[in-house]
Amino acid sequence: MKTYYRAIAQSDAAQPEDAYVLAGGWTWFSHVECLRRDGTRSVVPASTVPDHILEALTKRRAPLGYLPMTKPQIMGILNVTPDSFSDGGHFDAPEQALAHARMMASQGATLIDVGGESTRPGAAEVAVSDEISRTIPAIRAISDALDVPISIDTRKAPVARAALAAGAMLVNDVAGFTFDPELAPLCAELRAPVCVMHAQGDPQTMQQNPQYDDVLLDVYDFLESQIAMLVGIGIPQDQICVDPGIGFGKTLAHNLALLSRISLFHTLGCPVLLGASRKGFIKTIGNAPNPERRVGGSVAVALEGVAQGVQILRVHDVDDTRQALQLWQAVTIGEFNGA
Incomplete structure (x- = not known):
């Protein structure tokens, strides 16, 4: 039976001399949780796990494109959509998109993720031509005006090709490269970094009674398989990041199971992206029906992700996240080196 290994990430200032640094980042670990599909779990010293697992957990992550990990x-x-769950219709004109991108960059965003198809629960598929007409003017405007990398949030190869030509750097596929068979080869051909996300079902059906044998391990196995596929067609592993897909075909319990042990995904040897901002489980737990009133819950979840070594936070509220992150880092290490 397969054993899964999860680094128990720590951020305490008192790091033991024999502790390992997780993914070359800001957290450390001295113990690893071992998980199996029969439900057994145990905690063992990190020094006792197989060498290839320890290498995957400790290897310094290369820059994704030119973003340091x-x-x-x-x-x-x-x-840039009329119907996204939180901000649909706010930024669907190029000048509005550029203004918002400029604001987010000034607040601390180091990557702008442009999407032209809502993937909220129940959303219908958008035609390729519509998605291109929504995203490309915005990407071109941002690329011309700002020195900030751009990702294209799409499931479709024609959209990705147009976006990369317009100035996007990274392809972020919420379908994990299962929707359009031409998308992964395109990214390999154009040497584009990618984010592979897990989703069960498509946006129209994904929240209709999602089921898993073990959500944490099922998502891990899917991402592991997709990484192998992407590497096999020529995308370097160090140019792949992974996203467990919070809220995409998951119940509240599924989301919490993934978030509480999100450090498991470092074992895949890739940077980890967390996109939980303003999502429905925050509404339920935080009693916040209005998506724009979910900042506190979104920031709390983001900081827990960072405490488990997550490298990329996908958020709506950039300034609040940046402020919280700076304070978290300062109080964790007990110093502040900024101006």
Whole structure:
């Protein structure tokens, strides 16, 4: 039976001399949780795990494109859609998109994620031509005006090709490269970094009674398989990041199971992206029906992700996240080196 190994990430200032640094980042670990599909779990010293697991956990992550993975990065969400769950219709003109991107970059976003198709629960598929007409003017405007990397949030190869030509750097596929068989080969051909996300079902059906044998391990196995596929067609592993897909075909219990042990995904040897901003489980737990009133819950979840070594935070509220992250880092290490 397969054993899964999860580094128990720590951020205490008193790091033991024999502790290992997780993914070359800002957290450390001395013990690892071993998980199996029969439900057994145990905690063992990190020094006792197989060498290839320890190498995957400790290997310093290479820059993704030209974004360093040795410190947390903030990906600002820019939906150029009329119907996204939180901000649909706010930024669907190029000048509005550029203004919002400019604001997010000034607040601390180091990556702007542009999407032209809502993937909220129940959303219908958008035609390729519509998605291109929404995203490309925004990407071109941002690329011309700002020195900030751009990712294209799409499931479709024609959209990705147009976006990369317009100035996007990274392809962020919420379908984990299962929707369009031409998308992964395109990214390999154009040498584009990618983010592979897990989702069960498509946006129209994904929240209709999602089921898993073990959500944490099922998502891990899917991502592991997709990484192998992407590497096999020529995308370097160090140019792949992974996203467990919070809220995409998951119940509240599934989301919490993934978040409480999100450090498991470092064992895949890739940077980890967390996109939990303003999502429905925050509404339920935090009693916040209005998506724009979910900042506190979103920031709390983001900081727990960073405490478990997550490298990229995909957020709506950039300034609040940046401020919280700076304070978290300062109080964790007990110093502040900024101005």
